[in-house]
Amino acid sequence: MERDNGSTQRLVVDPKHPNPSVIREAGAVLRQGGLVAFPTETVYGLGANALDPRAVTGIFRAKGRPGDNPLIVHIEGPEALANYVERIPPAVSKLAERFWPGPLTLVIENRNKFPAVVTGGLETVAVRVPGHPVALALIRAAGVPVAAPSANISGRPSPTTAGHVMDDLAGRIDLVLDGGPSGLGVESTVLDLTGRNPVILRPGGVTRRELEAVLGPVELDPSVDGQAPGGKPRSPGMKYTHYAPRAPLLLFEGCGKESMAARILAEAGRLAGEGRKVGILACEETAQIYAREGYPVVVAGRRSDPESVAAALYESLRRFDRMEVDVILAEGISEDGVGLAVMNRLRRAAGGNIIAGPS
Known part of the structure; x- marks a missing residue:
């Protein structure tokens, strides 16, 4: 379906009690092969009928997404899995009972129901069952499983508001359901259940500790720390530079906040001396250190509360685009809990531009 610039419709819905007529309209768009952006509890997704190869190809075209990057299929409940997969691992029922609906994606064997795209x-x-009333209502109204990556231009920071979606995809998709800001702010955890041991391919809203409380030991794929996977990526967020603002980002990690602030200020001074406009991504605890030196600062939550950093991360990265800085210096945080997901996203956004502190 060809779209002229500005042809994307934006409809506001109550995030807790979405208007049934609006949801029915959006579901019809999906059944007819169109593209609908919608809120989830993590970020906004860009949905298409997962059983329609032509519709799914439209996602890749709209986003400029690499064709070997797999998509996550959103279903309305764990009972729907039997319709699409050959073998359901025993761990699925335990995980579904604890985490679905919610920010956990499970990688399982395909029964050739879903096209290669x-x-x-x-x-x-x-596959996952989203934990947002709008997302669940849309899947039910569509009557089909919904393939949905984040609703942004590929490689850009993921969208946590409908405005972010419009900034990136207006004129490229049919409809945006505006259900207000998403809550968690980073994508779902992706857990591979096809090997001998469960492996986290992408950290997210469900932490490793929470998973291990249900399953026992859970491994981390090396790509979580920024290493490139061999062969095809098994999950979104593994292979390519993602989540990146327009200006290059330099990530500082591996030291205490005072030492980190000193190192960031030293690098900021060097870059400013070269005539470059420096922006600094900081936590509340250290933001004033940089502001006193006259640097533009964007505050992304509190170091003591990684959930607040996750919720603010993508909006903070997009703010630097509006500030038109030449380079961004970003503070790292502890990898405890959701901090692992935050650091994974920052490493991807930095594209390997990382300054590690003393071990």
């Missing part, structure tokens, strides 16, 4: 040509498929 959804799975990235793999013999596995990534």
Whole structure:
């Protein structure tokens, strides 16, 4: 479906009690092969009928997404899995009882129900049950599983508001359901259940500790720390530079907040001496240190509360675009809990530009 610039419709919905007529309209768009952006509890997703290869191809075209990057299929409940997968691992029922609906994606074997454009040509498929009333209502109204990556231009910071979606995709998609800001602010955790041991391919809203409380030991894929995976990526967020603002980002990690602030100020002074406009991504605890020196600062939550950093991260990165800085110096945080997901996103946004502190 061709779209002229500005043809994307934006409809406001109550995030807790979405208007049934609006949801029915959006569901019809999906059934007819169109693209609908919608809120989830993590970020905004860009949905298409997961059983329609032509519709799913439209997601890749709208986003400029690499074709070997698999998509996550959103379903209305765990009972729907039997319709689409060959073998449901025993761990699924335990995880579904604890975390679904919610920010956990499971990679399991595909039963050839989903086209290769959804799975990235793999013999596995990534599925989840979203925990947002609008997302669940849309899936039910559509009557089909919904393939949905984040609703942004590929590589950009993920969208946490409908405004972010419009900034990136207006004129490229059919409809945006505006359900207000998403809550968690980072994507779902992706857990691979197809091997001998469960492996986190992408950290997110469900922490490693929470998973291990249900399953026992859970491994981390090396790509979580920024290493490139061999072969095709098994999950979104593994292979490519993601979540990146327009200006290059330099990530500082591995030291205490006072030492980190000193190192950031030293690098900021060097870059400013070269005539470059420096922006600093900081936590509340250290923001004034940089502001006193005259640097533009964007505050992304509190170091003592990684959930607040996660919730603010993508909006903070997009603010630097509006500030038109030449380079961004970003504070790292502890990898405890959701901090692991935050650091994964910052490492991807930095594209390897990382300054590690003393071990």
